[in-house]
Amino acid sequence: MVNLKEELWKTLQDLEGDDFKRFKWFLKQDDVLEGFSGIPAARLEKADRQDTVDLMVQQYQQQGALRVTLKVLEKISKNDLVQSLQNSSSRLKDLKNHDSVPLKSDYERKKFETKVKLMIEQRQMKIEEIRRSAELSRRSAHMHIADSERFFAALLQSVKRFLDNVVGEINDKQKTTQKEADEFIQQLQQEISELSKRKDEVEQLLRPEDHLDFFKGFSSLSAITKNWTDVTIPPPSYGTGVGVALNQLQEKLSTEKEKFIGKAKLHRVQQFSKDITLDPDTANPYLILSGDGKQVHCGDVKQNLPDDPERFNTAANVLGKHGFSSGRFYYEVQVMGKTSWGLGVVKESIDRKGSIRASPENGYWTICLRDGKIQQTSAESQPKKVGVFVDYEKRSVSFYDVDAAELIHCFNDCSFTEKLHPFFSPGRRYGGKNSLPLIISPVSYTHLI
Numbered sequence: 433m434v435n436l437k438e439e440l441w442k443t444l445q446d447l448e449g450d451d452f453k454r455f456k457w458f459l460k461q462d463d464v465l466e467g468f469s470g471i472p473a474a475r476l477e478k479a480d481r482q483d484t485v486d487l488m489v490q491q492y493q494q495q496g497a498l499r500v501t502l503k504v505l506e507k508i509s510k511n512d513l514v515q516s517l518q519n520s521s522s523r524l525k526d527l528k529n530h531d532s533v534p535l536k537s538d539y540e541r542k543k544f545e546t547k548v549k550l551m552i553e554q555r556q557m558k559i560e561e562i563r564r565s566a567e568l569s570r571r572s573a574h575m576h577i578a579d580s581e582r583f584f585a586a587l588l589q590s591v592k593r594f595l596d597n598v599v600g601e602i603n604d605k606q607k608t609t610q611k612e613a614d615e616f617i618q619q620l621q622q623e624i625s626e627l628s629k630r631k632d633e634v635e636q637l638l639r640p641e642d643h644l645d646f647f648k649g650f651s652s653l654s655a656i657t658k659n660w661t662d663v664t665i666p667p668p669s670y671g672t673g674v675g676v677a678l679n680q681l682q683e684k685l686s687t688e689k690e691k692f693i694g695k696a697k698l699h700r701v702q703q704f705s706k707d708i709t710l711d712p713d714t715a716n717p718y719l720i721l722s723g724d725g726k727q728v729h730c731g732d733v734k735q736n737l738p739d740d741p742e743r744f745n746t747a748a749n750v751l752g753k754h755g756f757s758s759g760r761f762y763y764e765v766q767v768m769g770k771t772s773w774g775l776g777v778v779k780e781s782i783d784r785k786g787s788i789r790a791s792p793e794n795g796y797w798t799i800c801l802r803d804g805k806i807q808q809t810s811a812e813s814q815p816k817k818v819g820v821f822v823d824y825e826k827r828s829v830s831f832y833d834v835d836a837a838e839l840i841h842c843f844n845d846c847s848f849t850e851k852l853h854p855f856f857s858p859g860r861r862y863g864g865k866n867s868l869p870l871i872i873s874p875v876s877y878t879h880l881i
Contacts, residue, residue: 436494437485440501443517444481451508456484458504465503467543468492575699583692590684598677605668613665623658694837701821701830704760705875708854711753714784716744719858722869725753729858729869744784752854755780760823763854764834766871767801768816772859773870774800777822777829780851797829797843798855809841817873824848 447455456479462470471491479487488497498517505514709725717735721728730748739745752763767773774790776798783794790796799808806814815833818840822829827848831840858870 436498437489439517439520440485440488440497441482443501443505443513444484446513446516447481447510451510452481454508455504458507459484459488459500464507465500468496468500579696583688587685587688590688591681594677594681594684598674601677602670602674605670609665609668616663616665619658620660691837694839697839698819698832698834698837701760701762701819701832702875704762704821706754706756706761706763708752708754708763708872710856710872711742711751711853713740714742714744715750716746716748718748718860719750721750726872727869728856729867730861732861742784744788746786747784747788747857748860749774749784749788749855749857751778751856755851755853756822756824757851758824760821760825762819762821762875764817764819764873764875765856766817766873767814769868770801770859770870771804771862771866772801774798774855774857774859775818775820775831775870776855777820777852778855779849780853792843792846796855797846798857799831799841800857801859806840811840815840819875820854822852824852 444452444455456476458464459476460470460473464470469491471487475487476484485497488500491497492500502514502517505511505517710721710728712721712725715721715728715737717737718730718733719728720731728750737743744750765775767775776796778798779795782788782796788794788796790798790800799806801807801814804814809831811833813833813836815835817834819832819834820829821832827844827846829843829846831842832838833840856870859866861867
């Protein structure tokens with residue numbers, strides 16, 4: 433009875449040195465024959481022909497070892513050995529002809545088990561993904577509910593303040609009208625009293641014995657007579673004040689709404705914040721970096737540093753240590769008190785030597801402060817902290833005034849084709865006027881109201 437392992441060993445004996453090396457090289461490859469995984473390279477490295485046969489039988493069983501041997505021999509163009517091995521004995525022929533069905537059946541079973549296992553793993557991963565998404569949704573909903581409650585509570589307070597002002601103005605107008613009416617009434621009562629007194633005088637003077645002295649003793653009415661015909665107390669116009677208050681309230685609500693929307697948009701991108709640190713290997717020799725890689729300012733003395741290809745040798749620039757080639761990322765930088773700075777992102781392959789023109793065409797998506805104005809933007813005020821947000825898939829770079837929650841500038845339709853790195857330029861010292869550092873700040877979520 434022919435021993436299959438022996439036949440395999442005899443076949444390998446017929447392989448010359450280079451052919452045997454090629455044979456073992458194919459054995460390392462996965463799927464050299466469909467459904468058969470490769471033998472680890474470490475196990476094959478020092479294996480002789482006998483060891484190699486043992487490894488194949490251990491890995492594939494005898495029938496599998498035969499099939500793999502035949503396949504590899506075909507790959508290295510040893511068709512004569514293929515034919516010899518197939519015809520070595522009737523048993524080998526039987527194995528080839530009759531065992532193919534169970535071999536195929538075994539292969540199909542393993543293939544099915546592998547497929548099912550992969551499907552199970554994919555679904556388990558999908559379950560975890562859905563759970564994470566649901567948890568993020570729950571947290572986001574909780575925060576938005578809390579922010580909405582604060583927002584509408586603030587609006588209600590504003591409405592209450594305007595209502596109190598309107599009621600106060602109406603009451604003031606009413607009090608003024610009442611005061612004027614009381615003064616008129618008091619004058620009229622005084623005149624009535626005076627007229628009653630004159631009436632008594634007239635009756636006294638009209639007695640016959642005093643008739644001759646009537647005009648001598650009668651007090652003149654002209655001194656107390658006032659024409660009250662045109663005196664009126666018209667009700668004040670309360671509606672005008674209400675209308676003005678409503679217009680003011682509308683403007684207030686519109687302003688608050690814009691602030692709320694701005695803060696909501698900023699918070700949405702803040703959720704993609706990444707831990708950014710500076711790369712000292714890219715820093716211009718004049719730049720001084722903090723030990724934690726979070727701060728950078730320009731010094732007076734050029735440091736003795738190797739002029740490696742990645743280092744800026746003229747421009748006072750430094751890049752973030754880690755780049756991004758997909759997804760979204762956000763970071764914030766404190767620029768308060770500086771008179772010159774530059775921020776943004778750049779592509780990894782930018783030229784870092786000599787004079788640099790920062791433009792999207794050259795791989796720079798940046799803004800900078802020069803002469804008290806932020807270049808490339810229409811911003812009128814200088815922010816204290818700038819947020820930078822990149823959406824690689826949407827090909828956009830946005831800049832935010834963090835404290836005001838306002839969009840400063842946005843680059844759209846950017847030509848992202850490679851890894852992007854955060855960009856920092858603290859600017860020259862300018863005699864100490866620009867000595868403060870750029871500081872990469874931790875992103876802290878602040879409530880919308």
